[in-house]
Amino acid sequence: MKKNFIFIALAALILPVVLRGLWFYRGFAQRPVISTPDYVSFSAPSAPVKSAPLNVEDVKQYSGVVLMDTIHGNQFSMSEVDSLVSDIKQRGGRVDFSSDPTLLEYQLKYASSYITLSPSLPYSVNEIRILKNFADRGGRLLVFTDATRYSLYFDYVSGNPITYGDVNAVNPLLASFGISINNDYLYNLEKNEGNFRNVFFDEFAKSELAFGLKEVALYGTHSVESPSGLILLRGAESTFSSANDANDPAQGGAAISADGNVIAFGDFTFLSSPYENYSDNAALIGNLADFALSGKQKITLNNFPFLYSGKTVQVYLSSDLSKTAEMVAALGRLQAALQTMNVTVEFVDSVPNNGDAIILGLYTPNEDLAPFIKKFDLTLEDGSEFITVPGFGDIGIYGNSILLFNATNKGNQLVLLSDSIENTILLVDTLNSGYLTGCLLQDNAAVCSSGYGGTYGSDTTSTDASGEATPLPEETVTPSG
């Protein structure tokens, strides 16, 4: 009996606890093993090393001049392109700056290449024409943009930031060469150089620019395409454009124009420290320096006054030109003018066969000048008042002078022909001015008017012996364009 009471008492004691427990708790929660990252196992990706050491002693030597654009709001500092400038200098090249748009055409006459980096101001139609002409004649154009360089504006209404990228400035220029740069950036989430926007490129076009490259890295690059040219740097299939998050095999980090004279990059951060030394970037920069300096413009009279390939010009006066005081003075001015271009003048007494030369003579038949008359197919008949110049037709000899230019592997020759010593002096002074003002210009020949001649010529040549006026020529043929 008492035992029953004890059980009842225990039940009464436990029941509220059990009931309350069951009211609140419906079982025991089993906790799973919680997995968390093993942080110690993570490491920062190391910088990629060069695939092959550079042989700095084996670089080619050039004497070209690279013209660097600074007139288009270029978004770079010189420290960012030190590596390229250094490689250019190491190869015997010189870097000049284009700082006046009115001098662009003049400066390009002596440049082997023109480099523009991340311009923010567009090129004018005239600048595009000048640069197109430059590249068409063999000059090299290097265009660098960068996906991290842009002007930032804010929409007046929404406050949204609007970026105006450098591609807007360069694409009208590059369109002439069949290249376009997209206003995007390339990225690779799978294989990259320390960050998704730093993209490796390991497929290269067959080009001198790809010599010795196995893998290069660009750091925030626009995509570049050229349907008519070549993609110089192509990434893996996992390289996507930010424009559509997709891979386009027609796009790459750099492209070359069909004629091989224009290269466009979507990035120039790879030129700066420390990225210049990662992967094969240093080799690429060396190749770019070679490319910039090996541009050989086809030298024509359009390049005047930069017509000479060497440091010395031999000046020869044909036997029918006497060294009058006026002539000597003009030659002195010529010497001074050439010295400003670091060209030394050497006067010689026979027609030079090698090296750069300036040869002065008169229209009168002369053995010294016969080879040039023949070479340029000039027709000068005895007693005629006209000389036939291919491309120009018949040119009145009085008051007109002719410039002939012959560029050869042995040197460049400039032949000056006039009707008189006075006009020869005037022509030499035209040369001294640095501009062929008042001349009809073709590639290798020019006709320059001295303003005197024809019916206003000297008494001995403008009238015949009987004193009758020489009949005017029927028509003087001049080139149309």
Next chain:
Amino acid sequence: MSAAELKWENIRNSLLWIALPLIIGILIAASVPKPVIGVIHLNDAIYSYTAQDMITQIHYAIDHPEIRAVVLAFDSPGGTVVDTEAVYMELTRLREKKPVVTAVNGMAASGAYYLSVNTDYIYAKPTSLVGNIGVIGYLPPAPFIFEDIISTGPYKLWGAPRDSDMRQIEMVKQGFFEAVRLGRDGKLNAGPEVIFTGQIWAGTDAVRLGIADEIGTETNAIEKAASLAKVANYEAKDLYQLSVYGSGSAYPFFIQSPDGMIMPYPNEAGTYLLYIPPLPVK
């Protein structure tokens, strides 16, 4: 024994053997705690003050047995890496003992999502913003020296070369990605090429991709936490009120312009698990 005495004896026995133990039992039962689902709100960026608040609440939840489960309710764009990691690791200690469920209110982006993946279940509202998995960092300037400041090494003033900083950010990313992989193991419906782009998704897309589990509210999260903890008739309590309230004040994490506009950019340079929206916010 008379009948009256017998009756009295029965009453006495009943009181002694039933009523008294029952009263005692009821008194003892009262000591059985009513289960509590603790709720930790984060309606700010994750930085030293907010992280410390969260850690205090987590410790409180660990130390108090009546708290059977915890709900993290987020409206946060994330924050600093180190503070996020600190909360993440404390959260691991809590999860080893008690279920934790996430309720994404406005946003669980970047660092806030980092914390979310260290919970048992994630609810989001249809248009909550979820994801933005990745790291952002502000690179230091290229080192230079001052006339009047002397330091003992080239990076004493700048911390690290720019290049190293970039690579360290990549290392932080590995930790984040691994946390997501482990936390959402078997639940993700898309590959890394989608999940790890840094995109931020609306709640519906987040559920579709498996970066969240279900569309639901904070109430759903509390119910889920109770279910995982196997408790009923519980009460939900804001752990901030129990553990942190009145303990201090925070400084503004975001840049505030003189005219009061709060910019979505942190006050200090550094490395962040942070979502920066495209437009300035007032």
